[in-house]
Amino acid sequence: MSFRAGFEETWRAVLTSRTLVSTMLLAVVLYAFYYPAPYAHETAQRVPVLVVDQEDSGLTREVLRDLAATRGVRIVDTVADMPSATARMRAGEADGIILLSRGVTRSLLTGAPGGGVGVWVKAAYLLRASAIGEGVSAALAGAAEHRLGSAARAFGLRTPVRVIQEPLFNTSAGYKDYVFPAVASVILQQTLLFGVATFFAGRREQGAPPMRRAAFFGAWAAMTLLGVFAGFFYFGFIFWLQDVPRGGNVPALLLTVPLFAAAVAALGLFLGGLFDRSERAMAVLVPTSVPLFFLTGSAWPLDQMPAWLAALAHLVPSTLAVHIFVPLNQMGARLSDVAGMTMLLAGEVLLYGALAGWLLTRRSDTNPR
Structure with a gap:
């Protein structure tokens, strides 16, 4: 199977599967409105x-x-x-x-x-x-x-000095503007990860033979493209619609969003190849969402965590994504300011891509598809 055939077959499978459409498309849209809704007032009132x-x-x-x-x-x-x-x-x-x-x-x-x-x-x-x-x-x-x-x-003295506080990035000092930009990266990762792992676990469950390398790269590219669309949907339209503080370093995002999507898709390909049933993939991965949010360092700084836990957190694409996308989107950072995390993310693309390729294409010479 060629690169193009693998790409088209993957997109066809996603669009014709009710489970994948719900997980990878509808869930992305739903969470974009569902998660910020309770924090619409930004701060606790009355x-x-x-x-x-x-x-x-x-x-x-x-x-x-x-x-x-x-x-x-x-x-x-x-x-x-x-x-x-x-x-x-x-x-x-x-x-x-x-x-x-x-x-x-x-x-x-x-x-x-x-x-x-x-x-x-x-x-x-x-x-x-x-x-x-x-x-x-x-x-x-x-x-x-x-x-x-x-x-x-x-007594003829001047009025005491007044101290005026002005938030630098979170100008509303609201909870939604603080937490949603970080949670957005976790949402983007988990929806893509669930869908990719479920799809390839189901492929193994059906007894599909190993893929040719060209077909593997085609499937990886299809899933990555889906993640890129979701990323720009959030960082562009949803952040504007929800009025989230945004600086919008678009040139840097054009590089980092595809890297993030490729890393998550590769991790999903690898994990999907390990599970023998699609239901098992979903059952194992769904409970990871909350721990992975804490590992981003948004709730507690990474440098205040045990060294081994902080190192483990850097193996998760969403951890790197938070430390890339929040500065680029909300803090007006340049690409050079997040170069270290971007290099780590590129390393994850290579690592998880190599693992997924090895797992899904082995024995392809004897039983190609």
Whole structure:
């Protein structure tokens, strides 16, 4: 079988198989809208909190007014003491407790110890905890600026310096804009990997003979092209539609996206040749999605992982892809900035391509197809 015949047969098999169409085409489109949907608001809003105001002073009341005006926090009630607030939070009435202790005004105005602000949150909801903390910080900063600014002007001093924070790349400081660009690489890998492995495991299940080398390269090229289409669909149309921050180094993407698709397709070819049934391939590979996301370094930095685990992570195309595509798409990086990861990705293309070629074409001289 020639290169062209292998290419065309692979595309025909994909387009005529309900399983492959669902896995490699429909799933790509579905996840592009399904995954970002829960994070459309970007940040947690109206998080319910209980307040314990032990001082009940003008400053603490000002803080609570400012806090109630923020989008991130919704004050459910003001409670007399911490035990009552803790009991109500455990009962599910709120996700956090804000304590304004006695002496907080004196501490804020003079710097004397003894007073302060405490925040207790349910640790299961990190985004909500962050929203509560940001709301309290903003309210305290506003009250402090108002009080200290008035005092400073009374003595003929300048207003205290204001610190303005401007996000550099994730301009909305939202969760979707942070996580979706990284998850996109995992989605692109897994949908392509599942489909390729399922297809070639099914081929083995049907007793198909080994492929000629030309047919193997044709099949690999067909699967790679499918991955390239999916990659540019995400990095072009979907990132624009979802309003994800994007710099768009298109020339660099024209090189790196095909490399990524080729590496994933080659890995899928190799794994598919190891499984004896298509169902087994899917059953084994589906549970890997979450661990592979953590191995990208998006949830926890790679350099803070054990050395052996970080090295293992670099054998996965999606890990390299995150460290290539996020800088190129969101951070305005040049190709030279991601040259190291790109070289590793090219190495994976050669490694997995050689393994897949050896596995799927051996004995081709005795029983060609």
